[in-house]
Amino acid sequence: DAGVIQSPRHEVTEMGQEVTLRCKPISGHNSLFWYRQTMMRGLELLIYFNNNVPIDDSGMPEDRFSAKMPNASFSTLKIQPSEPRDSAVYFCASSTQGLAYEQYFGPGTRLTVT
């Protein structure tokens, strides 16, 4: 099993640009989670999906952030427009619905907004 796949691994962009992060969950997992990790705030849950449906997006910082899951094998997290304070490592994780505490994390995307 390839595990959770994220792309790109690194992204450097200028303030105001649109950024799209991508995630492929583990096949057969029906829950998907987007997290952000920074030194100041630690690991924060942004949004999670269950069976491709967004369940809780209360962690999304503001309207500049949006996430979609068009099918069971693909999700995107978009930031438009990006700001320097969005610089962080963004993780995608997946799990089976009945084992939501056992999440499998991807390698993360390190985003730098200049």
Add this chain to the structure above:
Amino acid sequence: GESVGLHLPTLSVQEGDNSIINCAYSNSASDYFIWYKQESGKGPQFIIDIRSNMDKRQGQRVTVLLNKTVKHLSLQIAATQPGDSAVYFCAEIGLNTGTASKLTFGTGTRLQVTL
């Protein structure tokens, strides 16, 4: 991935010794308590979980203890190895029937294994 950095509590342990990492949790209604390990440049990795109606669970070289009276969780690692060097996060979750629920992560403890 970025391991949360400069202000993390750090535990330094000599190789071969036992490590004990502690965590205080806040929500007495949580159903499961979990430990994750994050190595430098990687995403967190599930280690072990314990259900709220248990007070001890053992895995391979790891033991998790849960004290609900004082809302305390600990992870014990036997015969600590250099490969155990990482940041360790405790997490808690309340499970709702039919829906996925959210993990709430602690701030983390950095374990440094010295030779």
